[in-house]
Amino acid sequence: MTEIPNMVPVIPEIFVAVIGMALLMLGVFQKAADDATEVKTAHLVSRLGMISLVLTMMLVATVAGSTFNTFSGMFVSDPFAVYFKILILFASALTLAISHNYMENQGIARFEYTVLVIFATLGMMIMISASNLMSLYLGLEMQSLSLYVIATFNRDDERSTEAGLKYFVLGAVASGMLLYGSSLVYGFSGTTDFQMLGNMFDGDHAPDASLGLIVGIVFILAGLSFKVSAVPFHMWTPDVYEGAPTPVTAFFSVGPKIAAIALFIRVMVGPFGDLVQHWQQIIVLISVASMLLGAFAAINQTNIKRMMAYSSIGHVGYALIGLVVANEAGVRGIMIYMAVYLFMNIGAFACILTMRRAGRMVEKISDLSGLSKTHPMVAAALAIFMFSMAGIPPLAGFFSKLYIFFAAVESGFFALAIIGVLSSVVGAFYYLRIIKVVYFDPPDETLDTPIDRNLGYVIFGTALIVVLFFAFPGIIIDGASAAAAAMFTK
Amino acid sequence: MIIQGLTFYMFAFIAIAAGVMVVSAKNPVHSVLFLILAFFNSAGLFVLMGAEFLAMLLVVVYVGAVAVLFMFVVMMLDINFVELRQGFLKYLPVGAVAGLVLVVELIVVVGGWHLSPEALKTAASPIPENVTNTHALGAIIYTDYIFLFQAAGMVLLIAMIGAIVLTHRKRSGVKKQRIADQLARKPEDTLEIIDVESGRGI
Numbered sequence: 001m002t003e004i005p006n007m008v009p010v011i012p013e014i015f016v017a018v019i020g021m022a023l024l025m026l027g028v029f030q031k032a033a034d035d036a037t038e039v040k041t042a043h044l045v046s047r048l049g050m051i052s053l054v055l056t057m058m059l060v061a062t063v064a065g066s067t068f069n070t071f072s073g074m075f076v077s078d079p080f081a082v083y084f085k086i087l088i089l090f091a092s093a094l095t096l097a098i099s100h101n102y103m104e105n106q107g108i109a110r111f112e113y114t115v116l117v118i119f120a121t122l123g124m125m126i127m128i129s130a131s132n133l134m135s136l137y138l139g140l141e142m143q144s145l146s147l148y149v150i151a152t153f154n155r156d157d158e159r160s161t162e163a164g165l166k167y168f169v170l171g172a173v174a175s176g177m178l179l180y181g182s183s184l185v186y187g188f189s190g191t192t193d194f195q196m197l198g199n200m201f202d203g204d205h206a207p208d209a210s211l212g213l214i215v216g217i218v219f220i221l222a223g224l225s226f227k228v229s230a231v232p233f234h235m236w237t238p239d240v241y242e243g244a245p246t247p248v249t250a251f252f253s254v255g256p257k258i259a260a261i262a263l264f265i266r267v268m269v270g271p272f273g274d275l276v277q278h279w280q281q282i283i284v285l286i287s288v289a290s291m292l293l294g295a296f297a298a299i300n301q302t303n304i305k306r307m308m309a310y311s312s313i314g315h316v317g318y319a320l321i322g323l324v325v326a327n328e329a330g331v332r333g334i335m336i337y338m339a340v341y342l343f344m345n346i347g348a349f350a351c352i353l354t355m356r357r358a359g360r361m362v363e364k365i366s367d368l369s370g371l372s373k374t375h376p377m378v379a380a381a382l383a384i385f386m387f388s389m390a391g392i393p394p395l396a397g398f399f400s401k402l403y404i405f406f407a408a409v410e411s412g413f414f415a416l417a418i419i420g421v422l423s424s425v426v427g428a429f430y431y432l433r434i435i436k437v438v439y440f441d442p443p444d445e446t447l448d449t450p451i452d453r454n455l456g457y458v459i460f461g462t463a464l465i466v467v468l469f470f471a472f473p474g475i476i477i478d479g480a481s482a483a484a485a486a487m488f489t490k
Numbered sequence: 491m492i493i494q495g496l497t498f499y500m501f502a503f504i505a506i507a508a509g510v511m512v513v514s515a516k517n518p519v520h521s522v523l524f525l526i527l528a529f530f531n532s533a534g535l536f537v538l539m540g541a542e543f544l545a546m547l548l549v550v551v552y553v554g555a556v557a558v559l560f561m562f563v564v565m566m567l568d569i570n571f572v573e574l575r576q577g578f579l580k581y582l583p584v585g586a587v588a589g590l591v592l593v594v595e596l597i598v599v600v601g602g603w604h605l606s607p608e609a610l611k612t613a614a615s616p617i618p619e620n621v622t623n624t625h626a627l628g629a630i631i632y633t634d635y636i637f638l639f640q641a642a643g644m645v646l647l648i649a650m651i652g653a654i655v656l657t658h659r660k661r662s663g664v665k666k667q668r669i670a671d672q673l674a675r676k677p678e679d680t681l682e683i684i685d686v687e688s689g690r691g692i
Contacts, residue, residue, distance in 0.1 A: 005636070142648060155659055156659075
C-alpha cells in the first residue's frame, strides 16, 4: 500500500496544532468560577502559548536545511519557508506579550484569545509552506477564520463587532475570488501542484499559457491583494484596524500581512514565474497605487490606528516593488523589508498601547501630546519607530527601503523607484508630525504612568533591533539572501 | 436504456418543479420541504451519472444539516414573508431579462465546452476503473490528501471555537432557567389564598 509520508518537515506545524488543542483543553477544564479565576486562566494560557511559540521557533530552525517536499507535494519546507515562519512566530509571540495587560483592562481576558492566535499562526505556517493551491487555500482559511473571531473579540463593543463583520464579509469575497481563480487554473492546466504548474510553463512553453489560465492567475492575484490590503483591495483596512482591539490590530498589521506577502512570492515566482510578462504590469499598478494612497490618505487621519492602517498599505506597496522585479535581489529585498517592518510595527503598536488616560484607552494622535514629559523613554522609542518608518538613516527602515529600491534600479525599473522615493517623502510628513506632537505640543491631560512591564520589554527590544540593525545587519540579511536564493534554484 | 431515460426525466422534472415551488410557496415551511424534495431528486440525478458518493453527500449534508438549519431559521425568525414578496410583479420583467441572459450564456458556455487535452494528461488522480467512486475517493483522501484532510479538520475546529467564543458570553438581563430553584419552590412562596367577597373584587 502507500507508504507513510515524511513527517519530519511538518513537525513544527504538528507541534503548534497539538499545543493549540492542549491549551484549549487546559482552558476549558479550568473551572471558571468567577472573573478572577477566568483572568488567571487566560494569563496562564497566554504565557504557555508564548513559551510554546518560542519552542516552535527552535523546532523550525532545527528542521531547516535543504528543501523537503512531503505529503505528495502538498507541503514544502525550504529556507524561504523557514525564514518567513520565524518572522510569523515572532509576530505571534510579541502579540501575545502586548495583549496580556490590555485584555485584562478591557475585561475581555479569555483564554480563547491565545488559542485562536495560535491557530492563526498554524494557518499562516501552512500558507507559507503551501506548494499546492489546495493547501494554500486551507491555510489561508484557517488563518482568516481565527482572525475574524479575534477581530470581534470585544463583543460588547460596537466598533469591534463591526470590524469583525466587515473583515468577515470582505474576507469571504476575497476567498471566493481566490477559489475561482484556482478553479480556472486547475481547469485550464489539470493540476493544482506548484511544481507541475511550473514545469508546464518552463522556458519555451511560456507562450502556451491559455487566456483562461491568465484570467485565473489574475483572480488569485486579486484574492491575495485583499489579504495584504493592497490598493484597490484595501477598503476594509482602516475600519477593521480602527475597530479591532489594539493588540489584535498590531497582529493584523504584521502576521497575516507577512504570511500573505510570502504567499504572493511563493505563487507568483514559483509556478507562474515564467509567465512574468503577463502579471508584472498588474503588480506595478497595485504597488504604485498602494504607495501613493498610503502616503496621501494618512495625512488627514486623526486616529492613530487609522493612520497606521494607511501606513501599512503604503508599506505593502514598497514591498511589492520587489515582486515586480521578480528576481533574487527583489525577493531578498521583500524579505528584509518584512522583517524590519515586523519589528517597527509591533514596537509602534506597543507604544500606542501605553496611551491610557484614567484607565481608558485613547487613540487620537493629539492625545500623544506631552508624552515626552510623562514617558520620556516611550516617547524616544516612538520617535525611533516613526523615523524608521519614514526611512531616515541610520535606522532599520532606511536600509529595508534601500534594498528594495536598489533591486528596482538594478533591473531598470527607474520610474517605480522614483515614485517610491517620492511617496516616502510624502509619508515622512505624517510620521514626523507624530514626533512633533510628542515632543513640541503642549499637553492637555497627562497619560497614565507607569506602563505595563511586558509592554516596556517589547518596546525596548524592538527599538533596540531597529536602532542596531545597521551595526549587525548580517543576521537578517544573510537569512534573507539564503532564502531568496533557494526560491530561484530549482 | 429507455428506463434510464425515463428515470432521468422524472428526477429532472420533479427537481425543477420543486425548485419552482420553493420560491412560489406561500408558507415558508412548505418552501423548505420542497427544497428537501429538490435535494433528493438531484441526488437521484447524481446516482444516474454514477456518482453515488456525491448523491450520498447531498442527502446527508444538505437534507440532514442544511435543510434542517433552514427550518430552524424559518421557524425562529419572525419574518413577514408577505411583505418580502411585495413588488414581485414590479420586478418580474427585470428578473426575467436577467434570467434570459443567464440562460443564453449557459447555452453558449455548454455548447462550446470541451475538455482541455492537457488537463486530461496531467490529472493528479485519474478515474480508476472497476471501483466504486466512494472506494476511489477513500483510497486517496486518507493517503495522498491526508494533509488536506487534517487541515480541513483544524479549520472546522476553529469555526467551532469561534462560534462558541462569539455567542457564549455573560450578558446582563438574560433570564435563565434554574431547575433547582424551580423544584425547591414551595406553594407558600408563591400562592396566597384570599377570601374575596362576592361581587367586590380585590
